[in-house]
Amino acid sequence: MGAASVENVVFSYGSRRVIDGLDIHFRAGALTAVKGANGSGKSTLLGLIAGTLRPSQGAVHLAEAARPALVLQHSAVSQALPLTVRAAVEMGCWGNRSWLRRLRAQERGEVAELLDRLGLTELAHRQLGELSGGQRQRVLLAQGLAQRSKLLLLDEPTAGVDEQSHARIREVIAHELARGVAVIEVTHSNADAAEAGRVLVLADGRLVSDSLGVA
Numbered sequence: 238m239g240a241a242s243v244e245n246v247v248f249s250y251g252s253r254r255v256i257d258g259l260d261i262h263f264r265a266g267a268l269t270a271v272k273g274a275n276g277s278g279k280s281t282l283l284g285l286i287a288g289t290l291r292p293s294q295g296a297v298h299l300a301e302a303a304r305p306a307l308v309l310q311h312s313a314v315s316q317a318l319p320l321t322v323r324a325a326v327e328m329g330c331w332g333n334r335s336w337l338r339r340l341r342a343q344e345r346g347e348v349a350e351l352l353d354r355l356g357l358t359e360l361a362h363r364q365l366g367e368l369s370g371g372q373r374q375r376v377l378l379a380q381g382l383a384q385r386s387k388l389l390l391l392d393e394p395t396a397g398v399d400e401q402s403h404a405r406i407r408e409v410i411a412h413e414l415a416r417g418v419a420v421i422e423v424t425h426s427n428a429d430a431a432e433a434g435r436v437l438v439l440a441d442g443r444l445v446s447d448s449l450g451v452a
C-alpha cells in the first residue's frame with residue numbers, strides 16, 4: 238500500500254472541469270514533485286488528497302486514517318489572524334482534540350524544536366500579521382510538521398523565500414523523508430523538483446508526464 242492514491246478523479250468548479258480524470262498512486266516515504274503551468278490544477282489536486290475538496294467523480298484513498306497535513310501557500314492564508322507564531326505552530330498539535338486542551342510537555346518540546354529548525358525561535362512572540370511572506374511560509378510549514386502526519390502536502394513551500402530559508406526548508410523536507418513521511422510538493426522550481434524521486438506534470442487537469450527524478 239502506498240501513501241495515497243487518486244483513482245479516476247474528476248473535479249469541477251461549476252461547469253468547469255479543472256481535474257480531468259487523474260489516476261495516480263503515491264508511494265509511501267517518497268518525495269513526489271508536481272509541476273505544471275498556473276491553473277493546471279496542482280493546488281486542486283492537493284485539496285482533493287487532503288480532503289478539503291471532494292471529487293465530482295472517482296475516489297481518493299489514503300493509507301493512514303489520520304488526515305494528511307496540508308501546507309498552503311502563505312498568500313492563501315489570512316494575515317489578519319490574531320495569532321502569535323508559537324500559537325500558530327501549536328495549532329498543528331491539536332489534531333482532533335479540543336483546542337482548549339493544554340499542550341503536553343512533549344508537544345511543547347516538539348513545537349520548540351520545529352521553531353528552531355525553521356529559524357523562527359526569535360519570532361515566536363510576533364503576530365502572524367507582522368511577518369514577511371517568507372517568514373509566514375516557514376510558520377505554515379512548521380504548523381504542518383507539528384501535525385505529525387505520514388503524508389505531507391506542500392503547496393509551493395519555497396516560493397518567494399530567501400536563500401537561507403530555502404536551504405532550511407529543503408533540510409526539513411529531507412528530514413521528514415528520512416522519517417518515512419511521504420511528501421507531495423507542488424513547485425515551479427526545477428531545482429526543487431530535481432530532488433524528488435518522481436516528477437508529475439499537469440496540464441489542464443490531466444497528467445501529461447510522470448517521470449522518475451534524478452534523486
Ligand SMILES: Nc1ncnc2c1ncn2[C@@H]1O[C@H](COP(=O)(O)OP(=O)(O)OP(=O)(O)O)[C@@H](O)[C@H]1O
Nearest residue numbers: 250251255273274275276277278279280281282423
Ligand atoms: N475557488 C475556485 N473557484 C473557481 N475556480 C477555481 C477556484 N480555485 C481554482 N479555480 C480554478 O481551477 C483551476 C485550477 O486551479 P489550481 O489553483 O488548482 O491551479 P494551480 O496549478 O495550482 O495554479 P498555480 O500554479 O497558479 O498555483 C484554475 O483554472 C483556477 O482558475
